[in-house]
Amino acid sequence: MTQGFPMAMPGQRIGLFGGSFDPAHEGHLRLTRTALQRFRLDRVWWLVTPGNPLKAHGPAPLDQRLAQAREVLRGDPRVVVTDLEARLGTRLTADTIGALVRLYPRVRFVWLMGSDNLVQFSQWERWQEIAQMVPIGVMARPGSRVAARFSKAATIMADRRLPEGQAGRLTEMTPPAWVMVNMPMTDASSSAIRAMRQKSGDGRG
Numbered sequence: 001m002t003q004g005f006p007m008a009m010p011g012q013r014i015g016l017f018g019g020s021f022d023p024a025h026e027g028h029l030r031l032t033r034t035a036l037q038r039f040r041l042d043r044v045w046w047l048v049t050p051g052n053p054l055k056a057h058g059p060a061p062l063d064q065r066l067a068q069a070r071e072v073l074r075g076d077p078r079v080v081v082t083d084l085e086a087r088l089g090t091r092l093t094a095d096t097i098g099a100l101v102r103l104y105p106r107v108r109f110v111w112l113m114g115s116d117n118l119v120q121f122s123q124w125e126r127w128q129e130i131a132q133m134v135p136i137g138v139m140a141r142p143g144s145r146v147a148a149r150f151s152k153a154a155t156i157m158a159d160r161r162l163p164e165g166q167a168g169r170l171t172e173m174t175p176p177a178w179v180m181v182n183m184p185m186t187d188a189s190s191s192a193i194r195a196m197r198q199k200s201g202d203g204r205g
């Protein structure tokens, strides 16, 4: 495998967790640990994006966000923090997933996201193509669970939704397939942390 690309064994179940991580926080950690358990994943790869295509303002430098994300994870061996999108030269999730399924044809990938992202999902470029490529695991986030449930993407994919009790089968499903699971809620958010840092005059944010 090319340098900087994580190793993966054939048949491994890997969650792809894309985000700005500007900065990473307890919510990302909780989502990751819950996904590992509920979807019976072997690994989760944090795809630290060079920049969310829907966000107008660029985030902090990529190296800074990668280093901080690794600190938050405190060496959990099941989680890999990667700059794969920068290496692949992709920004759009459809392109990133397309490249990864070609590079790792025998890995069982699932896409992970918080419920606030499911609300917006129908605005992502070629979102239905994403849903055709990999199953999707959605984790409830305070304030967006109901909106996510009635979102455009959820409505269009309603007949492909797994009951929460069957979340452990998500990686075996032929996409499109998705499930929304509850997790211990935390209202941690990167924007709240950035706002707090700005208020306290900490230049990092």
Ligand SMILES: Nc1ncnc2c1ncn2[C@@H]1O[C@H](COP(=O)(O)OP(=O)(O)OP(=O)(O)O)[C@@H](O)[C@H]1O
Pocket: 018, 019, 020, 021, 022, 026, 027, 028, 031, 112, 113, 114, 115, 116, 117, 139, 140, 141, 142, 186, 187, 188, 189, 190, 191, 192
């Ligand atoms: N507290 C949380 N609970 C559940 N999911 C979360 C939580 N915080 C972030 N996520 C999810 O993590 C992914 C990456 O989010 P991101 O890095 O943008 O963090 P954020 O806190 O949402 O940032 P911002 O506040 O700047 O929008 C998204 O899928 C988002 O839904």
Ligand SMILES: O=C(O)c1ccc[n+]([C@@H]2O[C@H](COP(=O)([O-])O)[C@@H](O)[C@H]2O)c1
Pocket: 017, 018, 019, 020, 021, 047, 049, 051, 052, 053, 054, 055, 091, 092, 093, 094, 117, 123, 124, 125
């Ligand atoms: O591909 C798109 O059109 C698209 C639009 C919005 C967000 N995304 C991805 O969604 C993930 C979460 O983004 P964010 O900024 O909410 O952490 C991250 O991997 C982004 O690249 C992707």
